Amino acid sequence: MMEKLRTVRGVHDLLPDALHKHKKVIKAGLNVSSKYCYSEIEIPIFEFSEVFKKPLGNSSDIVTKENYIFKDRSDDELMLRPEGTSGVVRAFLNAGLVQDIPQRFSYFGPMFRYERPQKGRLRQFKQFGVECIGISNSMADIEVISLGYEFLNKLNIIDKISLKINSLGDADSRLNYTKALIDYLNDYKSQLSKDSLKRLSENPLRILDSKNSVDQKILINAPNVLDYLNERSKERFENVCEGLDILKIKYEIDKSLVRGLDYYCHTAFEFITDELGSQGTVLAGGRYDGLSKMLGGVEVAGVGWAAGVERLALMVQGEYINSPDIVLMAQTEVYNHLLLPIMNKLINEGFRVEIIYTGNISKKFKRANKINASFVVLLGEEEVAKKVIKLRNMMLGSEQLIDLNQGIKVIRKTLQN
Template sequence: MSKVNWLKKVIEARPVRGMRDRLGLDALKHNYICSVGQTVSKLYGFQPISTPILEHASVFERTLGEDSDIIGKELYTFLDKSNEQMTMRPEGTAGVARALLSNNLTNNLPKKWYYHGPMFRHERPQKGRFRQFEQMGVEYFGSRNQLADVEVIDMAATFLRKLGLHDKIELNINTLGDSASRLKYRSVLTDYLSKYKNDLSEDSVRRLSTNPLRILDSKHQKDIPIIADAPILTDYLTSDSQQRFEQMLANLESIDIPYKINSNLVRGLDYYQDTVFEYIYKPSEEDGDDSLGAQQGTVLAGGRYDGLIKLMSGGKSDVPGIGWAAGIDRLAMLLPNEPFENADRPVVIITIQDDDMACNQRIETRAAQIAKTLRTRHDIPTVIQHREDGPKTQRVDKLLSKVLKSSPGTRYVIFLGRDELDHDQNTINYRDLKQRTQSTSSITDVAASIKEQS
């Protein structure tokens, strides 16, 4: 096989299915969402944490539940060269919980952490759902008090409000109760669903014998009418669970957090108990009903997982926890483009080449000096657009057209050629593309004008 054909075979010019490059507006929105998340996390006393993308498979297989879709269908799992089974993380909570144990922090509580980064699930790609997707999440270890639930829900509300999405989302909330509540309800629910075994979807029939609560979260058309008439979990809560839920709701109301009780909200992972919640996108007529694609309306979700650390430690540690995670990709789809299209608009310096090589060197030196001054003394984003195809083809309209394509949002352009070298070294010739004016001013005055107009 020739070297050229070998390269063609090895190098695939497309990203892996369900994964994508993040460019332009997508990258700006992603960075903005992470920045807002970091700011909000600090307001609530949360500290940053970063866990590996790759974990031992047992971290997820022991905690997410054998019946979950993630374990059954979606894990990226493989044997490494040491013949150990490894998994690319499908969600953030289990890895953070593992970090709590690995670093011997169970006696140093509470711990309040936030993180963001890529997760991986091998599922069918669709609008708002990718095989590599980004999440922003928080985890709060060490408190069973319902006020901890209120705090993380309030934190989620603040995060979404600062993103400008508060009028587009709705908080759905439910309680799964304690273990006694779930045991009692599971028996009642199983008896009810068993009567419809022949009418349920294939996945729901399978879950009937493993985890019937998960059937309540089914979106399958065959299951929906059956679920609608199912017994309600809150009718089977113990008195302690009922009191806890009511107190938490009262506290949410006291700080003006609106909510809707959704009795079918159960979440998809085995480690949840008591409080579970989701923020769901509610499109306006202008947005359309398919803004996030079918079934992708949940933008942030979480709940309480008091048994997770006990499960991971084999019963050696019993640390309560609650947290949430938000889909950054979905949130980015809801943010308007306009603020990001005009964000950090750069000043562009266009160097106009001359036939004289020595003159060109002086032009390039002057361009570097001006750019350095604008960037470091005035904190103004600056780009040097080098011209390398000779002076004969350098029409101003073509120069500007290239600038606008390579540096979107540009408003100010500085032209730098032989004529400009003859000016006072403290002045520059610049054009305001919005005002359609051209002036010669000192760098200090130009910088002040740019900042005033930004």
């Protein structure tokens, strides 16, 4: 392979087969979310970097080391979007929709993160997501999780996926808990992993999902987030769980589930599979009531999630088939141009048509067979003279000389069965 002719690391071409699966995932998402009355929106692929920096938190990996930040010709600092929520909320604020809540949005498109590529982890990847903005009631959390569940269900993969859920509580609860956690962990400072030690001062909650075995041992007796929820937060979380029970959606409360991004509060959840190696999270989200304010807007409640399109596509079955209903061929090249008006007529009748221009008759039939054509229309000396076509049914191997209009009827009738 020519070394210079390649895509950049972690960025892949999508050939028909893979693209087909991606579309299948996105279609299912749009389909289900539109039934929940979520409206599709599209927002820019890049924004002023502040749009992401503020809400995601300056200590988050996404902002510190995984960003694609660059300056354009007018010296504005821009960032390729690493996720969708911040942009959606920004768009919501810009459009003045605070005056018209609730708003329910769905979106999909490429996101960018400078990470080390792996299976199911790319530098340019697609997310499909939904956001329910303007409802602080816990019902919205349930609605959104239910939507995610139905989405995965439509993709026929829900039985390979489990749901984990947790609550971080409101700002008060979060603060109290963080204090307690720091107090506890301070006694183990000498044993904590390097990463965790760093987080102790920057973002203590993130220590909870450390996979370091020593950290995990220390964490066994650490204070539990759920014990530090104040009445309001606790009741809220119970409501969410109850709602899931009523929907018969199975879940597991995971006290170590902490979303990595600063803007989350209250409900956090993840749909996880063990089929994708270490990239098991397939759909994740939570509540982000503080986000709007971080962006400089008024306080607006919100919940949502995002799903990894290529991760889901890896789990989805189905090959891409695009075989023609009818293949057109001429006995010799001189008749090739006579095939074009026939093609136009046939595609206007709604058929999928391909013309085979080269090769001898035998080769042409081989090709027609290979691409799985249902019918062949053959034009030769005799047909042209008699102003008919030869129509061959490739499934049966039968053929007849027939007027084109009559032939169309035959084809239609056959394909309907």
